[in-house]
Amino acid sequence: MEDLSDVDDVQFLDTTLRDGEQAPGVSLSPEEKARIARRLDAADVDVIEAGSACTGPGERETISRVTDLDIDATVTSFCRGLERDIDLALDCGVDGINLVVPASDRHVEGKVGTSREENVETTVDLVEYAKEHDLWVEVIGEDGSRADLDYLEELLGAALDAGADRICFADTVGHATPDRAVEAVSRLSELGPVSTHTHDDLGLAVTNALASLAAGADMVHGTVNGIGERAGNVALEEVAIALDHGYGVETMELTEVYELAKLVANTTGIPLPPNKAVVGENAFTHESGIHTDGTLKDDAMYEPYPPEKVGRERRLALGKHAGRAGVAAALDEHDIEVSEEELDEVFRRVKEIGDRGKRVTDADLLTIAEDVSGDDRERRVELADLTTVAGGGTPTASIRLTVDGEEREEAETGSGPVDAALNAVQAALGGVADTHLESYHVDAITGGTDAVVTVEVEMSRGDRTVTVTASDSDITRASVRAMVDAIDRLVADEGETVVADD
Helix, strand or coil: CCCHHHCCCCEEEECCCCCHHHCCCCCCCHHHHHHHHHHHHHCCCCEEEEEEHHHCHHHHHHHHHHHCCCCCCEEEEEECCCHHHHHHHHHCCCCEEEEEEECCHHHHHHHCCCCHHHHHHHHHHHHHHHHHCCCEEEEEEECHHHCCHHHHHHHHHHHHHCCCCEEEEECCCCCCCHHHHHHHHHHHCCCCCEEEECECCCCCHHHHHHHHHHCCCCEEEEEHHHCCCCCCECEHHHHHHHHHHHHCCCCCCHHHHHHHHHHHHHHHCCCCCCCCCCCCHHHHEECCHHHHHHHHHCCCCCCCCCHHHHCCCCEECECCCCCHHHHHHHHHHCCCCCCHHHHHHHHHHHHHHHHCCCCECHHHHHHHHHHHHCCCCCCCEEEEEEEEECCCCCCEEEEEEEECCEEEEEEEECCCHHHHHHHHHHHHCCCCCCEEEEEEEEEEECCCCCCCEEEEEEEEECCEEEEEEEEECCHHHHHHHHHHHHHHHHHCCCCCCCCCCC
């Protein structure tokens, strides 16, 4: 096996738009696929599998939307072992195809209903046909991790002899252990360029991808955030940081990773788990007093690599485990000056909230500091009135804000009452063009007829970010209150006019 530190070049094939879209409930429009493809290209991903042309006219439209982009990445379509699939891919203007042919007896005989010999002959014919049409061709032996390795070698070797550009070891059902991946890829890499396609059903997707590279593979198939059918595909960002941090091997542009992850999460509706490696909310968030104190003294004390490497920022969270140094640092981030005695009292109240099992948001901290120091903050943005209409027609919201002592009223529509209300807030505050809603989620709902919903929003302005929660029996009102409070915090110390000129 090869030492990964000696690997010269590792390429990535992203299949977020194809295998990732096979996750339950995910369906991407042409514009959504184009938006993600542009981000993938900006991150220097080598190959983008844009979809499966054989799926239908709608899917072919989405693939064509990607091939029409002016991007550097090679754009491909997934194709089954049928000449018709190749023709449909050609109609979409792709650069190449990922030709998937059965490799295990379960698939050769049980799924396709053919013999090993006929399967090899068909594969050779299809490769030759695709190459005659000037396509880049990768042949994937489906269910390769459960295939007879002698046959897998015969099948994919014949594909290379027929002109395929590369072959792929596919752990289609996440069956393989690292030793199986090494055994298979070691043999295949003797034949020609080999890719590896791993799934996470055993929690081994990253391990199997790295084992494959050590065994001679030079391309990894994966998806952003590891989305995909069942337990998902290997997460490209995790392989990328493992190679960079662990072995000094550069692949994709890591500073693009976080924005790409957020785009895919927001577009697919599959949220990022807080504890997700690289891109999860908690990856660079410290609450423990010991960890926070250590991090303040040395950035690398409790982190394997700096957050800036992957387009992130470090966060100091406040709660039950917070330390005095962490509270002081959080106050400093918001330019709040307190005396030593006042800091002790702020720290005590923060711990008190944390001990009740509550998260201490930025707004909580600032309110506590203002109360302790006796500083009555003058609000610049306040909610005066909110009306929503959602029955039967287009959801509409009318909002009245008091901004710097002046009333401003706007009405907007949206996909729902909450969306309409938030749109109305943004319209009323047109002068705050650089205020952005970074995240929004419902934090908790009580039961019963008097249910109360708690909404948490994270908003940013320039390099400042605040997180605010608001509770109400009406989710729309809770959402607007949280958003308005966050905006008020962000503009509290700014001198420019908040209200846009009419």
